Every structure is written in C-alpha cells, then in structure tokens.
Amino acid sequence: EPEVTQTPSHQVTQMGQEVILRCVPISNHLYFYWYRQILGQKVEFLVSFYNNEISEKSEIFDDQFSVERPDGSNFTLKIRSTKLEDSAMYFCASSMGDSLDQPQHFGDGTRLSIL
Amino acid sequence: GNSVTQMEGPVTLSEEAFLTINCTYTATGYPSLFWYVQYPGEGLQLLLKATKADDKGSNKGFEATYRKETTSFHLEKGSVQVSDSAVYFCALSDRDTGRRALTFGSGTRLQVQP
Numbered sequence: 746e747p748e749v750t751q752t753p754s755h756q757v758t759q760m761g762q763e764v765i766l767r768c769v770p771i772s773n774h775l776y777f778y779w780y781r782q783i784l785g786q787k788v789e790f791l792v793s794f795y796n797n798e799i800s801e802k803s804e805i806f807d808d809q810f811s812v813e814r815p816d817g818s819n820f821t822l823k824i825r826s827t828k829l830e831d832s833a834m835y836f837c838a839s840s841m842g843d844s845l846d847q848p849q850h851f852g853d854g855t856r857l858s859i860l
Numbered sequence: 861g862n863s864v865t866q867m868e869g870p871v872t873l874s875e876e877a878f879l880t881i882n883c884t885y886t887a888t889g890y891p892s893l894f895w896y897v898q899y900p901g902e903g904l905q906l907l908l909k910a911t912k913a914d915d916k917g918s919n920k921g922f923e924a925t926y927r928k929e930t931t932s933f934h935l936e937k938g939s940v941q942v943s944d945s946a947v948y949f950c951a952l953s954d955r956d957t958g959r960r961a962l963t964f965g966s967g968t969r970l971q972v973q974p
Contacts, residue, residue: 751902776960788904788949790961803962822915836903845955846892848922851904 747771751837751852757826759761759860766822768837775818775842776800777785778849779812781833788836795842824857839848862887864950866965868883873940873972881948881968882934883924889956893917893926893933896949897965911955933958942970 750769758764770777779791792802794812811823821837824831834856838849867882885891892911896904908917915927922937933950950965 750904777962780962787966788951788962788964790963802960803961822910825864838904840960841900845953845958845960846895846909848906849905849960851896853901853903 747851749775749837749839750848750856751835753855754853755856755858756857757860760829761826764824764827764857765775766824766835766857767835768820769818769838770820770837770853771850772818773841774850775837777812777814777839778820778838778840778851779850780836780838781805782836783830783833791822809833827857827859831857833857862891862952862954864952864963866948866950867912869913869947869967869969871968871970873970875942875972877912877972878959879935879937879940879944879970880948881970883933883935883951883965885931885933885952887918887952887954889954891952891954891956893924894951894953894962895922895924895933895935896951896964898947898949900946907948913930919954931961941969942972942974945970 777794782788792806833855836854838851841847841850892907895907897907910917910926916925929946947967953960
C-alpha cells in the first residue's frame with residue numbers, strides 16, 4: 746500500500762538555525778498537510794497546500810514557517826530560525842482531495858529537537 | 861471554534877476485555893469524524909470514519925457510531941488484543957466551512973495486558 750514518507754526521522758538543530766523537514770506524499774494525492782505534536786500535547790494543524798499554494802494555515806504557522814513543493818514528489822516544511830518551543834514531532838499528511846471526506850494519510854513523523 | 865474531548869488515559873485492560881474510549885466534540889457545522897491510531901514509533905493511521913449522523917464506522921473489530929444528538933463518537937471493541945496497545949486519537953474535519961484541517965483530541969493510550 747502506498748505511504749507517506751518523511752525524512753529524517755530525527756533532526757537535532759541548534760536554536761536560531763534553519764531546518765528543513767522533508768516529505769514524499771502519496772503520488773496521486775493532491776492535498777498536503779503539516780501537523781505538529783509537542784510532547785504530551787495534542788496534534789495541531791499547521792498548514793495545508795493545494796495546487797502549489799497554501800490553502801489553509803493556523804495561527805501557529807507564522808512568518809518563521811514556509812512550505813514548498815520543489816518538484817513533483819517532495820513537500821517540505823522550513824523553519825527559518827528555530828526556537829526551543831519548536832521542538833516537537835512533525836507529521837506530514839496527504840489526501841486525494843476530491844472530497845472533504847477523503848481521509849488524510851500520515852507519515853511516521855520527524856522528531857525535531859532544538860538545543 | 862471546533863474541539864474534541866477524549867477520556868484521559870492510560871486505559872489498561874486485560875486481553876479479551878471490552879473497550880470503550882469516549883469522544884465528544886463541539887463543532888460549528890456538521891463535521892466528519894475520524895479515529896486514528898498511533899502504534900509505538902509509527903505515524904497516525906486512519907482506523908475508521910463516519911461522515912453523517914447515525915453512520916457507523918468499523919475496521920479491525922473496532923466500531924464507532926456518529927451520534928449527533930449527544931455530539932459523540934465513542935470507540936468500541938468487543939475483545940481487545942495485546943496488539944491493540946497504542947494511542948487512539950479522535951478527530952473531526954469541518955465540512956461546512958470547506959476546511960480540511962483536522963482537529964484532534966488529546967489521545968488516549970490503551971495498554972492491553974496478556
């Protein structure tokens with residue numbers, strides 16, 4: 746069964762550095778998402794992306810964050826200048842998008858640790 | 861705004877016991893409802909879904925019924941196995957607004973003992 750893949754599985758970065766998290770969504774999916782889960786807290790929506798532009802974003806997704814689909818397969822989340830509070834598990838997801846009831850398929854996540 | 865409330869965990873059961881994990885929601889519109897499961901070291905996997913009132917989602921012996929009158933979507937399984945040990949997340953998407961962002965509950969950890 747096709748799946749969403751994320752790399753790396755664990756990223757350790759110094760505070761203030763830029764970090765890029767990478768995702769390969771399922772190939773025929775049209776919508777792409779990033780969520781994060783701070784340790785011990787809820788999974789929170791960050792952003793969704795469709796047709797090469799952001800379709801929704803939450804208040805968490807401020808100017809420090811950006812997303813890109815640099816080619817036909819990858820979908821990236823960039824954090825420009827990391828803060829300690831960015832430490833979390835980041836999940837990428839994708840969905841077919843032809844219906845709002847289509848489920849989102851998640852990757853295994855990237856654990857981001859900011860030192 | 862939208863929110864999902866789940867029962868606190870961990871829930872500890874013996875193998876073959878009956879499982880209920882409560883989930884209630886508040887939504888401005890008419891949401892679609894989902895249960896996701898997260899096994900240790902893995903991502904979120906869709907377990908089941910329901911998109912309208914009185915729909916029952918089911919998968920792998922798990923069931924949940926969309927109850928609009930009580931705004932609930934409780935997860936049940938008649939006989940749990942050790943392999944069901946995981947964290948279970950209830951979630952909704954707000955179809956009325958056309959938003960695809962999922963709103964998650966806090967998750968409930970299930971531990972099944974042999």
